[in-house]
Amino acid sequence: xxxxxxxxxxxxxxxxxxxxxxxxxxxxxxxxxxVENPAAKLSDFIIGKVTHAEKHPDADKLKVCTVDAxxxxxxxxxxxxxxxxxxxxxxxxxxxxIPGLDITISVGKIRGIESFGMMASERxxxxxxxxxxxxxxxxxxxxxxFSDYLAEHDPAxxxxxxxxxxxxxxxxxxxxxxxxxxxxxxxxxxMKNNDIxxxxxxxxxxxxxxxxxxxxxxxxxxFGRLIKGVKNGPSPDxxxxxxxxxxxxxxxxxxxxxxxxxxxxxxxxxxxxxxxISGSTLRLHRADGTETLMGLDDKQYTxxxxxxxxxxxxGAESIGGVMGGLRTGCTADTVNVFVEAAYFDPIRxxxxxxxxxxxxxxxxxxxxxxxxxxxxxxxxxxxxxxxDHAGGEASDVVQAGQIPDKSRAYKLDTDRCSSLVxxxxxxxxxxxxxxxxxxxxxxDMAGVPSWRPDVQxxxxxxxxxxxxxxxxKLQGVPMPRVRxxxxxxxxxxxxKRLATxxxxxxxxxxxxxVTYSFIxxxxxxxxxxxTDATMLANPISSEMSHMRPALLPGLLQAAARNQARGMxxxxxxxxxxxxxxxxxxxxxxxxxxxxxxxxGPKDVHGASRDVDIYDAKxxxxxxxSAMGAPTKVQILRGAGDVWHPGRHGMICLGPxxxxxxxxxxxxxxxxxLGVKGPVVGFVLYPSDIPMPKNASVNRGAASIPDLxxxxxxxxxxMDATVDALTAVNAAAGADKALIEDVRIFDEFIGxxxxxxxxxxxxxxxxxxxxxxxxxxxxxVVSAKIIDKVAKATGGTLRG
Numbered sequence: 001x002x003x004x005x006x007x008x009x010x011x012x013x014x015x016x017x018x019x020x021x022x023x024x025x026x027x028x029x030x031x032x033x034x035v036e037n038p039a040a041k042l043s044d045f046i047i048g049k050v051t052h053a054e055k056h057p058d059a060d061k062l063k064v065c066t067v068d069a070x071x072x073x074x075x076x077x078x079x080x081x082x083x084x085x086x087x088x089x090x091x092x093x094x095x096x097x098i099p100g101l102d103i104t105i106s107v108g109k110i111r112g113i114e115s116f117g118m119m120a121s122e123r124x125x126x127x128x129x130x131x132x133x134x135x136x137x138x139x140x141x142x143x144x145x146f147s148d149y150l151a152e153h154d155p156a157x158x159x160x161x162x163x164x165x166x167x168x169x170x171x172x173x174x175x176x177x178x179x180x181x182x183x184x185x186x187x188x189x190x191m192k193n194n195d196i197x198x199x200x201x202x203x204x205x206x207x208x209x210x211x212x213x214x215x216x217x218x219x220x221x222x223f224g225r226l227i228k229g230v231k232n233g234p235s236p237d238x239x240x241x242x243x244x245x246x247x248x249x250x251x252x253x254x255x256x257x258x259x260x261x262x263x264x265x266x267x268x269x270x271x272x273x274x275x276x277i278s279g280s281t282l283r284l285h286r287a288d289g290t291e292t293l294m295g296l297d298d299k300q301y302t303x304x305x306x307x308x309x310x311x312x313x314x315g316a317e318s319i320g321g322v323m324g325g326l327r328t329g330c331t332a333d334t335v336n337v338f339v340e341a342a343y344f345d346p347i348r349x350x351x352x353x354x355x356x357x358x359x360x361x362x363x364x365x366x367x368x369x370x371x372x373x374x375x376x377x378x379x380x381x382x383x384x385x386x387x388d389h390a391g392g393e394a395s396d397v398v399q400a401g402q403i404p405d406k407s408r409a410y411k412l413d414t415d416r417c418s419s420l421v422x423x424x425x426x427x428x429x430x431x432x433x434x435x436x437x438x439x440x441x442x443x444d445m446a447g448v449p450s451w452r453p454d455v456q457x458x459x460x461x462x463x464x465x466x467x468x469x470x471x472x473k474l475q476g477v478p479m480p481r482v483r484x485x486x487x488x489x490x491x492x493x494x495x496k497r498l499a500t501x502x503x504x505x506x507x508x509x510x511x512x513x514v515t516y517s518f519i520x521x522x523x524x525x526x527x528x529x530x531t532d533a534t535m536l537a538n539p540i541s542s543e544m545s546h547m548r549p550a551l552l553p554g555l556l557q558a559a560a561r562n563q564a565r566g567m568x569x570x571x572x573x574x575x576x577x578x579x580x581x582x583x584x585x586x587x588x589x590x591x592x593x594x595x596x597x598x599x600g601p602k603d604v605h606g607a608s609r610d611v612d613i614y615d616a617k618x619x620x621x622x623x624x625s626a627m628g629a630p631t632k633v634q635i636l637r638g639a640g641d642v643w644h645p646g647r648h649g650m651i652c653l654g655p656x657x658x659x660x661x662x663x664x665x666x667x668x669x670x671x672x673l674g675v676k677g678p679v680v681g682f683v684l685y686p687s688d689i690p691m692p693k694n695a696s697v698n699r700g701a702a703s704i705p706d707l708x709x710x711x712x713x714x715x716x717x718m719d720a721t722v723d724a725l726t727a728v729n730a731a732a733g734a735d736k737a738l739i740e741d742v743r744i745f746d747e748f749i750g751x752x753x754x755x756x757x758x759x760x761x762x763x764x765x766x767x768x769x770x771x772x773x774x775x776x777x778x779x780v781v782s783a784k785i786i787d788k789v790a791k792a793t794g795g796t797l798r799g
Contacts, residue, residue: 001163001164001165001166001173001174001179001263002161002162002163002245002246002247002263003161003162003176003179003246003263004156004159004160004161004162004242004245004246005018005021005159005160005161005162006155006156006159006242007159007176007242007245007264008021008162008176008179008180008183010176010192011176011177011180011191011192011194012180012183012184012188012189012190012191012192013189013190013191013192014183014188014189014190015189016183016188016189018035018160018162020188021162021183021188022035022162024183024186024188025162025164025179025182025183027186027470027471027472028182028183028186028467028468029167029170029467030164030165030166030170030173030179030182031164031165032162032163032164032165033163033164033165034162034163035160035161035162035163036160036161036163037158037160037161038157038158038159038160038161038245039147039150039151039158040147041097041099041125041126042125042145042146042147042150042158043145043147044092044093044096044097045090045091045092045096045120045125045145045146045147046069046070046090046091046092046093046143046144046145046146047069047088047089047090047091047137047140047141047142047143047144047145047146047149048067048068048069048070048074048088048089048090048091048119048142048143049067049068049086049087049088049089049142050065050066050067050083050084050085050086050087050089050119051066051067051068051073051085052065052066052085053065053066053078053083053084053085056077056110056111056113057111057113058111058112058113059079059110059111061079062077062078062079062110062111063077063078063079063083063084064077064113065077065078065083065085065119067089067091067117067119068142069091069093069117069142069143070142070143070144071143074091074093074116074117075113075114075115075116076091076115076116076117076118076119077110077111077113077115078118078119078134080119080121080133080134081132081133082133082134082136083119083133083134087136087137088136088137088138088139088140089119089120089134089135089136089137090119090120090125090134090135090137090146091117091118091119091120092105092117092118092119092120093105093116093117094106094107094116094117096117098118098120098124098125099124099125099126100121100123100124100125100126101124105117105118119134119135120134120135121133121134121135122135127157128240128244137149139153156237156238156241156242157241159241159245161245161246164179168368169454170454171266171365171368171369171370171451171453171454172266172371172451172452174263174266174364174365174368175263175264175265175266175267176263176264176265177194177264177265177266178266178451181436181437181438182437182468184436185433185436185437185468186468186470194265196377196380196381196384197384198380198384199380199383199384199387199394200394201225201394201395201396201397202393202394202395203228203393203395203396204395204396205224205225205226205395205396205397205398206226206280206395207224207226207274207277207280207281207282207338207398208280208281208282208398209222209224209281209282209283209284209398209399209400210281210282210283210284210400211283211284211285211400211401212283212284212285212286214285214286215284215285215286215308216401217345218286218308218320218344218345218348219284219308219320219342219343219344219345219401220343220345220372220401220402220403220404221342221343221372221375221399221400221401221402221403221404222284222340222341222342222399222400222401223340223341223342223375223376223379223397223398223399224282224338224339224340224341224379224397224398224399225338225339225379225383225394225395225396225397225398226274226336226337226338226339226394226395227336227337227338227339227383227386227387227392227393227394227395228274228335228336228392228393228395229335229336229391229392229393230254230334230335230336230337230386230387230390230391230392231335231390231391231392232252232253232254232330232331232332232333232334232335232390233252233253233332233390234250234252234253235250235252235253235256235257235389236253236389239253239256239260240256242260243256243259243260246263252330252331252332253386253389253390254271254330254334254337254386254390255271255330257269257271257382257385257386258270258271258382259361261378261381261382261385262361262362262365263361265374265378265381266365266370266371266451267341267370267371267374267375267378267381267382268321268361268362268365268366268370269339269340269341269378269379269382270318270324270339270340270362271330271337271338271339271340271382271386272317272318272324272328272329272330272337272338272339272340273328273329273330273331273334273336273337273338274336274337274338275334275335275336276327276328277312277317277328277338278312278313278314279312279313279314281312281313282310282311282312283310283311283312284308284309284310284320284342284400285308285309285311286305286306286307286308286309287303287304287305287306287307287308287309287316288305289302289303289304289305290302291303291309291311291315291316292316293309293316293317293318293319293325294325294326294327295319295323295324295325295326295358296323296324296325296326296329297323297358298326301319301356301358303316303319303352303356304351304352304355304356306348306351306352307319307320307322307348307351307352307355307356308320308321308344308345308348308349308352310340312328314327319352319356319358320342320344320349320352321342321344321345321348321349321352321353321362321363321366321367322349322352322353322356322358322360322362322363322366323358323360323362323363337386337392339379339382339383339386340379341375341376341378341379341382342375343370343372343375343403343404344366346366346367346368346369347367349363349366349367350363350367353367369453370451371449371450371451372403372404372406372450373403373406373450373451374450374451375403376397376399376403379397406450406453407447407448407450408447408448409440409442409445409446409447409448410445410446410448410455410457410458410460410461411444411445411446411458412430412431412434412441412444412445412446412458412461413444413458413462414427414430414431416458416459416462417430417462417465417466420459420462420466421462421463421466421471421474422474422475422477423466423469423474425465425466425469429465429469430465433464433465433468433469434446434461434464434465436468437449437452437464437468438451438452439461439464446461493691494589494686494687497627497628497686497689498575498589498591498686500626500627501575501591501623501626501627501684501686502575503626504622504623504626504627505573505575505591505593505619505623506573508571508619508622508623509571510571510572510573510593510619511570511571511572511573512572512573512574512575513554513555513558513572513573513574514574514576515548515551515554515555515557515558515574516544516548516554517547517548517576517577517579518536518539518540518544518545518546518547518548519543519544519545519546519548519553519554519557520542520543520544520545520546521535521545521546522672523553523557523672523673524546524547524548524549524553526553526642526669526672526673527548527549527550527552527553527642528549528550528640529546529547529548529549529550529579529580530546530549531546533580533581533582533586534546534547534549534579534580534581534582535582547579547582548578548579549578549579549580550578550590550592550642550683551574551576551578551590551592551683552592552594552642552665552681552683553673554574555572555573555574555592555593555594555681556594556665556669556670556673556675556679557673558572559572559594559596559675559679560673560674560675563596563675563676568596568597568598568676569596569597569598569600569601570594570595570596570597571593571594571595571596572593572594573591573592573593573594574591574592574593575589575590575591575592576589576590577589577590578590588685588687589685589686589687590683590684590685590686591623591683591684591686592681592682592683592684593616593619593620593681593682594665594679594680594681595611595615595616595619595679595680595681596611596675596676596677596679597610597611598610598611599611599615610678611678611680612664612680613647613648613649613662613663613664613680615680616662616663616680616681616682617649617662617682619662619682620651620660620662620682620684621651623682623684624651624659624660624684624689627684627686627689628689628692629659629689630653630690632736633651633652633653633659634651634652634653634654634729634732635649635650635651635652635725635728635729636649636650636652636655636725636729637649637650637723637725638650639661639663641666642665642666642669643661643663643664643665643666644663644664644665644666644667645666647663647664648661648662648663648664649661649662649663649725653690657688658685658688659684659685659688659689660682660683660684660685661682661683662680662681662682662683663680663681663682664678664679664680665677665678665679665680665681705767705768705769707767707768707769707771707772708772709740709765709766709767709768710765710766710768710773710778711763711764711765711766712763712764712766712778712782713745713761713762713763713764714731714761714762714764714782714785714786714789714797715746715759715760715761715762715797715798716759716760716762716789716790716793716795716796716797716798717753717757717758717759717795717796717797717798718757718758718760718793718794718795718796719756719757719758719793719794719795720749720756720757720758721756722758722793722794722795724744724747724760726792726793727744727760727762727789727792727793727795728742728743728744728762729792730788730789730791730792730793731762731764731785731788731789733788734781734784734785734787734788735781735784737769738766738767738768738781739764739765739766739767739781739785740765740766740767741764741765742762742763742764742765743762743763744760744761744762745761745762745763746759746760746761747759747760747761748761759798760795764785766778766781
């Protein structure tokens with residue numbers, strides 16, 4: 001949104017400087033994006049006087065002029081037809097940049113005679129399109145800066161241009177008067193009266209307007225007046241200057257009027273050439289998708305179905321809220337005009353504009369919401385300006401539909417200002433602020449003005465009060481502590497546990513991944529999900545249709561993408577939630593990692609090897625230990641179809657208390673997800689790790705046994721099909737208090753044992769705590785171990 005300082009002052013009586021205005025606008029939420037000062041590019045031009053002029057000896061259209069610009073006579077060659085002795089001109093000395101020509105003047109020779117500068121025209125200074133001759137000034141001191149002369153005699157020429165950013169919730173600031181209202185409410189000036197004397201009607205309006213019943217929702221009201229006998233032509237200089245200042249090209253008065261009111265009062269209008277309207281009725285209706293229209297931009301448009309269309313007997317001639325049609329557009333020959341002011345639905349206007357890819361000033365305002373109650377007044381403002389400048393006589397007003405009722409009121413709770421924004425503003429000041437912004441106060445009820453569609457509740461009233469009072473002056477006050485002393489921990493124990501898991505896993509050489517919580521149905525089904533309970537109602541794509549039942553699918557898909565790009569050795573992990581239902585709370589936290597390929601790059605020592613389940617097991621145990629899991633655990637089988645049936649293990653505190661799973665991923669899972677295997681990994685359940693009984697932040701004292709441990713070796717003969725894990729678990733369960741560790745150190749199959757038999761040798765470490773073990777004690781424990789292993793495996797102690 002652009003406007004000039006003088007334009008703003010046509011609505012606001014103020015002595016504030018440009019800097020004060022810009023600072024205040026930004027503080028009010030209307031951020032100033034830039035200020036253009038036309039005087040800056042004119043500051044190097046000097047006023048001079050032509051003291052002598054004679055014809056160039058070698059050119060009929062050139063003159064050799066002697067110009068006094070304050071530092072003595074200067075010779076300048078000029079080809080302007082009005083160059084003559086005695087006139088006051090604008091001089092550019094060598095080294096001056098000419099904005100209209102994009103050149104820097106230097107000393108040069110023209111037909112053999114040197115020229116020490118130039119005398120400028122208005123177009124060369126980008127002041128207008130006039131270039132038939134050089135500028136002739138009625139007055140001015142020789143040597144005076146041209147910018148200073150303009151500031152004194154024609155300030156509009158050097159009027160600063162302010163550009164502000166408009167947020168979507170402030171459509172009222174898309175008009176200069178709306179900006180002035182905010183500044184006046186802050187106390188930076190006084191609003192000027194904007195009342196208009198209505199042009200009296202001298203004849204009935206011959207053009208009728210109708211709105212179809214199914215169109216009233218998107219075009220609820222339409223006003224129009226016919227003006228006969230206007231004389232179209234160039235706009236007044238002040239109007240052209242203001243439009244040029246904000247980047248609009250003046251076209252003709254009737255067109256410029258609509259553009260000017262769009263920016264001045266945020267009131268988009270349209271002026272039809274009444275003689276080009278076929279029939280005597282304009283109809284507002286919804287497009288059926290087949291209508292075409294040649295727009296004012298000389299482009300052919302096929303109107304989308306549902307768009308608001310204004311048609312005459314020949315068909316569509318305007319797109320409501322977006323753009324007018326070329327067929328009924330005004331030209332230099334226009335003498336009778338029909339001025340339209342209507343209100344169009346913001347959402348419908350936005351749909352139409354996007355479908356047609358038209359970005360007009362009217363669409364920009366209608367889709368954000370203009371003031372519906374100002375529609376008839378905006379029409380009268382335009383009719384008055386047209387009659388005053390272009391002549392003619394006006395008809396009475398034709399109206400179709402009714403102005404939509406946007407009235408609403410909210411209770412102003414003056415105490416909420418302190419609780420919501422932390423500002424203590426007196427109640428009377430709050431009411432005065434809202435009144436200055438156009439709110440109508442009735443006791444504690446604040447009636448919202450029709451030009452503020454963004455105010456939708458009591459909190460918005462507080463926001464307006466605080467905004468005008470200046471949020472930049474708000475002093476930060478620390479929130480009071482809930483309790484004295486050391487603050488309570490911010491993170492929950494589970495959050496701390498997850499952070500520990502992330503740090504530990506990363507320190508083991510894994511790269512953390514953050515994958516989508518949504519996966520496709522086929523991948524979810526592989527991991528026990530993919531049901532209707534976890535299906536998304538509105539998925540991003542078909543490949544993200546379900547909530548993930550585990551973290552493994554995302555990691556395996558990431559591994560497949562990396563393998564496709566030549567990365568074969570991978571260590572990936574993720575910590576996050578998986579979902580077993582679609583309701584709040586139906587999720588579980590996991591820490592999952594995978595290893596793919598080799599343990600390291602190839603080397604001359606052959607140290608590189610394929611990753612195996614023991615790598616995954618070691619990493620899983622290290623992460624569990626960091627999260628505070630007990631050191632004494634059991635390794636069991638039966639984790640499910642995701643894992644290789646003979647190459648995995650569950651880390652358990654008991655048959656029903658599973659802390660995690662490690663092992664090799666089942667080949668069918670890898671094949672379904674396109675991963676080149678084998679792949680080993682782990683899944684840990686942080687929430688199943690028992691919380692410490694002592695909640696102290698201090699680490700407990702180290703407990704070091706003061707009694708010597710005893711190790712005994714056992715060898716058992718059993719069927720070759722029996723898992724070594726079964727024997728280890730059985731031996732460890734013989735005496736849980738005394739047995740500290742059980743490990744396999746040898747396996748022998750076949751030979752003298754016979755077909756289908758094997759020998760497993762294990763070491764059992766006994767750690768006493770109360771008294772040194774005697775031989776008898778050791779014999780008792782050994783007997784229990786032999787008995788437990790025999791029952792669990794069917795094996796016998798090897799002789």
